[in-house]
Amino acid sequence: xGTEPEGRLTQSWTQPPxxxxxxxxLETYILDGMMGFPEATGAFTSLLNQIGLAAKLITSxxxxxxxxxxxxxxxxxxxxxxxxxxLDEVANETLLSSLGRxxxxxxVASEELEEPRVLSTDPRARYVVVTDPLDGSSxxxxxxxxxxxxxxxRKKEDRAGAEAADFLRPxxxxxxxxxxxxxxxxMLVITTGVGxxxxxxxxxxxxxxxLSHENxxxxxxxxxxxxxxxNSGRWTEEVRRWNxxxxxxxxGTGRPYACRYVGSLVADAHRTLLKGGLFAYxxxxxxxxxxxxxxYEANPFAFVFEAxxxxxxxGSERILDIEPTELHQRVPVVLGGTEEVTLFEEFMRGKx
Ligand code: FDP
Numbered sequence: 204x205g206t207e208p209e210g211r212l213t214q215s216w217t218q219p220p221x222x223x224x225x226x227x228x229l230e231t232y233i234l235d236g237m238m239g240f241p242e243a244t245g246a247f248t249s250l251l252n253q254i255g256l257a258a259k260l261i262t263s264x265x266x267x268x269x270x271x272x273x274x275x276x277x278x279x280x281x282x283x284x285x286x287x288x289x290l291d292e293v294a295n296e297t298l299l300s301s302l303g304r305x306x307x308x309x310x311v312a313s314e315e316l317e318e319p320r321v322l323s324t325d326p327r328a329r330y331v332v333v334t335d336p337l338d339g340s341s342x343x344x345x346x347x348x349x350x351x352x353x354x355x356x357r358k359k360e361d362r363a364g365a366e367a368a369d370f371l372r373p374x375x376x377x378x379x380x381x382x383x384x385x386x387x388x389x390m391l392v393i394t395t396g397v398g399x400x401x402x403x404x405x406x407x408x409x410x411x412x413x414l415s416h417e418n419x420x421x422x423x424x425x426x427x428x429x430x431x432x433x434n435s436g437r438w439t440e441e442v443r444r445w446n447x448x449x450x451x452x453x454x455g456t457g458r459p460y461a462c463r464y465v466g467s468l469v470a471d472a473h474r475t476l477l478k479g480g481l482f483a484y485x486x487x488x489x490x491x492x493x494x495x496x497x498x499y500e501a502n503p504f505a506f507v508f509e510a511x512x513x514x515x516x517x518g519s520e521r522i523l524d525i526e527p528t529e530l531h532q533r534v535p536v537v538l539g540g541t542e543e544v545t546l547f548e549e550f551m552r553g554k555x
Contacts, residue, residue, distance in 0.1 A: 223417060224414055224417065225414050225415065225417050226413055226414060227413070227414050228403075228411045228412060228413055228414075229255045229391065229403045229411070229412035229413075229414070230252060230255065230411075232401065232403070232414060233248050233251045233252055233255070234248060236248065236395070246307040246327075246329060246330070247307070247330065247355075247378070247379075249305045249307050250302070250305070250307045250308055250330055250332075250355060251355075251379065251393075253301045253302050253304060253305055253307075253308075254298075254301070254302070254332075254353055254381075255391065255412060256301050257297050257298045257301035257302070257351075258351065258383040258389070258391050258405075258412070259405070259410060259412075260297045260301065261293075261294045261297050261298070261336070261337070261351060261383070261385070262383070262385055262389040262405060262407075263407075264290065264293050264294070264297070265290065265294075265349065265385045265389075266385075266407075268290055268343070290337055290340075290343050291315055291336065291337045291340050291343075292315065294336035294337035294351060295313055295315040295316070295336040295337070297336070298311070298313070298332075298334055298336050298351070298353075299311055299313070299320060299322065302322060302332055303322040303323070306323045306325055306327070306328055307323075307327075307328055307329065307330055308322050308323065308328060308330050308331065308332055309321065309322065309323050309324075309325075309328040309329070309330065309331050309358050309364060309365040309369070310322055310323075310331050310332075310364065310365035310369065310370075311331070311332045311333075311334060312331070312332075312333045312334070312370045312498060312499065312530055313333075313334050313335070313336055313499070314334070314335040314336065314338075314496060314499055314500075314531075315336060318367075318530070319331070319365060319366075319367065319369075319370060319530070321364050321365060323364075324363040324364045325363065326361045326362055326363050327361075328358070329357060329358050329361065330355055330356065330357055330358060330378075331355075331356050331357075331358055331365050331369045331370060332353060332354070332355055332356075333353065333354045333356070333370060333498045333499040333502070333503070334351065334352060334353045334354070334499050335351070335352040335496070335499045335500055336351055337349055337350075337351060338350050338351065338352050338382075338467060338468050338469050338500065339465075339466065339467025339468060339469060339470065341466065342465070342466060342467045342470075347465060347466075347467065347470070348384060348385060348386040348387075348465060348467050348469065348470040349385050349467050349469065349470075350382050350383055350384045350385060350467060350468070350469025350470065350473075351382060351383040351385075351469075352381075352382045352468070352469060352499055352500055352503050352504070353380065353381060353382065353499075353503060354374070354377045354379070354380040354498075354499065354502055354503040354506065355377065355378045355379045355380070356369065356370070356372060356376060356377060356378060357376075357378055367530060370498060370527075370530060371498075371526075371527045371528065371529075371530070372526075372527070373502075373523060373524055373525060373526055373527070374497075374501070374502030374503075374505050374506055374522060374523040374524075374525070375506075375523040375524060377396070377502060377503070377506045377523075378395065378396075379393060379394065379395045379396075380393075380394060380502070380503035380504075380506040380507055381393035381394060381503065381507060382469050382472075382473070382503065382504070382507070383469075384469050384470060384473050386470065386473075388404050388405060389404070389405035389407075390402055390403065390404050390405065390415070390416075390473070391403045391405070391412050392416070392419070392473070392476075392507065394506065394507050394510040394511075396506065396510055397510065398510075399418040399419070399510060399511075400418070400419040400420075400476075400507055400510050400511040401414060401416065401417055401418065401419065402414075402415055402416030402417075402419055403415060403416075404416075416477075419476060419477065419511050420511055420512045421475070421476055421477075421479055421508065421511045421512055421513040421539070421540050422477075422478065422479035422540065423479060423540045423541065423542050423543075424457065424479055424480075424540070424542075425475075425478050425479020425480035425540060425543070426457045426458075426460045426461060426479075426480065427460055427461050427462075427463055427474075427475070427478055427479065427480030427481070428449050428460045428461075428462055428463075428480055428481050428482075428483070428543075429462070429463050429464050429465075429471045429474070429475060429480065429481065429482040429483070430446070430462075430464060430482070430483045430484070430485075431464060431466070431484070432446070432462065432464070434487050434489070437487035437488035437489050438485065438487050438488075439485070439486070439487070441518075441550050441551045441553065442483075442485050442487075442518075442550075442551075444550055444555065445546075445547055445550035445551075445555075448550070448555070460480065463480075468482075468484075468495060468500055468504070472504050472507075472508075472538055475538060475539055476507065476508065476511055476513070479539070479540050479543075480539055480540065480543060481537065481538070481539030481540070481543040481544060481547060482536075482537070482538045482539060483535075483536065483537045483538075483547065484535065484536045485518060485535045485536075485537070486518075486535040490533065492532070492533045492534065492535070493517070493533045493534045493535035493536060494533060495533060495534060495535075495536045496531055496532065496533055496534070497522075497525060497527055497532045497533065497534040498527055498530060498531075498532065500536070501515070501522050501534050501536045502522065502523065504536070504538055505521075505522035505523050505536075505538070506523065508538045508539070509523065512540075512541070513538065513539055513540050513541060513544070514538075514539065514540075514541050514544035514545070515536070515537070515538050515544070516537050516544055516547075516548060517534055517535045517536070517537070518535055518537055518547065518548060518551040519548065519551055519552070522534065522536065
């Protein structure tokens with residue numbers, strides 16, 4: 204953390220382990236990050252541990268969702284005007300109570316909450332968390348991968364509580380970000396930025412996350428693209444030209460690329476991170492500012508992709524440099540390998 208100090212994370216949090224540490228637990232990884240900093244108070248470490256705990260609690264609820272009969276709609280709508288499913292609420296409450304327990308998190312901005320929820324008014328609570336507690340909700344009741352997305356920011360000043368301004372900050376100011384994928388196994392992927400991206404797989408028999416994917420780097424190439432082609436009639440001419448290009452036959456560039464689209468951001472982004480290629484949810488006639496949310500969807504993934512050697516853009520601008528104006532602001536999102544994203548941008552600029 205070198206962390207607990209001001210601004211960006213430094214030193215041991217930001218350096219990949221020298222020798223392979225595959226097999227260590229998430230807790231050990233988090234504690235080791237603190238060990239290099241005798242002055243660290245443990246607050247950031249504790250916050251990361253609470254996120255790990257929430258991931259375990261949510262995974263157990265996701266795995267038992269059908270059995271526990273908690274699937275289905277509550278009949279209410281969330282701030283995005285979407286129907287809220289019970290599991291969304293369960294995940295949201297689980298995260299809020301885990302983060303509220305140790306007093307280090309001042310407030311949380313969540314997809315499920317219109318306004319940030321203040322968790323501690325103690326001025327020593329120096330962090331705020333952005334989250335989509337259960338992303339991909341339309342996939343819940345068809346048993347397809349869903350996930351939790353999170354980002355941690357340092358509160359602006361040492362004063363009590365938190366306000367919108369603590370959240371309306373460009374993604375490059377994130378101290379840490381990551382996601383939990385509830386897939387064929389549960390995986391937690393986390394980065395503190397330049398220290399690399401690390402993936403931990405959950406072993407339900409012992410109740411621990413173990414380091415399984417050390418220092419993830421997005422492969423170049425990959426020959427995959429991920430986009431909701433059902434929206435093609437609403438796309439701009441530039442997006443259509445790019446889309447036609449990836450589907451053209453050309454041996455030299457390995458085209459046509461294969462299309463993979465789950466419809467859960469966490470699943471589509473995770474596959475892109477591990478296998479390469481590009482994920483895009485561009486602006487279209489219906490979603491003129493894009494569909495995905497900047498603060499708790501685009502920014503955490505942009506932070507992860509850049510730390511893994513990839514890129515994240517709106518098509519014309521680096522996502523992590525956007526100055527947010529609203530908590531639930533939407534943004535076009537393109538995530539992927541450097542070459543693939545750069546090529547997409549060339550299409551957007553009309554250079555191809
Ligand atoms: P969902 O509506 O199911 O919550 O966050 C929104 C999101 O899922 C993303 O997870 C996903 O990438 C995208 O929307 C899917 O949108 P489309 O159904 O429009 O393709």
